[in-house]
Amino acid sequence: MQEVIEPMRNPTDVAFAANPDTRFIDRAMGMIFLARSNRRTERCGTERCGTVRFAIWLMLAGVCFGCPCAEVVAQQAPRTQGFVICYNPRTPPQQFAPFSLVVVDYEYPPASVALLRRQGKIVFGYVSIAKVHRLRPFVAKVKDLGIGYTQDPLFSGTFQINAANPKWQNLVVQEIVPQLKRLGFNGIFLDDLDDLKNRKLEQHGVSLIRELRREHPELKLMANRGLEYLADFASNVDYVLLESCFSLNGQIRKPADSAWAMGFLNAGKGINPSLQGVAVDYIPKTNLIPIRGQSLNQTQSRLVARIRQLHTENGLLSCVSTEDLQSVPRF
Secondary structure, eight states: OOOOEEEEEEOGGGGSSSOOOOOHHHHHHHHHHHHHHEEEEEEOOOHHHHHHHHHHHHHHHHHHOOOOTTHHHHHHOOOOOEEEEOOTTOGGGGGGGSSEEEEETTTHHHHHHHHHTEEEEEEEEEEEEEEEEETTTTTHHHHHHTTEEESSSSSEEEEEEOOTSSSHHHHHIIIHHHHHHHHTTSSEEEHHHHHHTTTTTTTHHHHHHHHHHHTTTSSEEEOOGGGGGGGGGGGSSSEEEEEEESSSTEEEEHHHHHHHHHHHHHHHHHHHHHHHHEEEEEEOOOOBSSSSSSSSHHHHHHHHHHHHHHHHHOOOOOEEOOOOOSSSSHH
């Protein structure tokens, strides 16, 4: 999973769409009773109509003022997934209402993190344990400490860290994660475990995760993949993310591919019975129309439904999104 760093804007630039007031209620009342009066004036006495009008007014007021985000909740109600990833730091916290586990970027505003925490959510801040983006505030410290790094061949602006250097583990455990705690996060999302495996540095990742658990036992830890060596760190994490294990390039994967991933996850659960699997799969962004949310074509709708079915059948918390992970899915 490639992190996308986007500069913060002033939080006041973000306006949440649902903001009803009594003028809305009056307009709705007028529309209701205009239609009624055109058809049924002769059957509705003044006193009776007044009583009905007042009852409907109370119901509308209860909906609007009892639930300030009624419009968004109504749009999202059909979704039952308890997990989402969205790295856009300008995402209004109200959009995370349906989710109990929320993965956001390191730069997500502390006030918004605090609001989500008050709602009882686990809010995971993003940390790569194998790479650093040039815009991260701690990239200068990596250079000052002499921790080796090289340009990531796949992603410009991103450097692969020499995770074998003990100074990297110390920086993550003693400085980066404590800063995330000060910002209010109660969970840490650990990315790029597969990158460590590809560079034969996975045991340094295992050591880093073990130290994180020892130094910060109150934090929830979610690891992204690293499935082939999950057995070495399963006892020290709470969640494991299966990314792109059920679909790829807009197509459902072969059953053998998903079975391969689930085999490692189930082995990890054998070591840590409380380990929870979560999954994120992607749909192509082509033809996705952002009009009052996100519209899917028929092919995408079938793909999303099938992915969610597979996640559920395998006991995974489900997230289906687009690969940029810059918006909360509303489909």
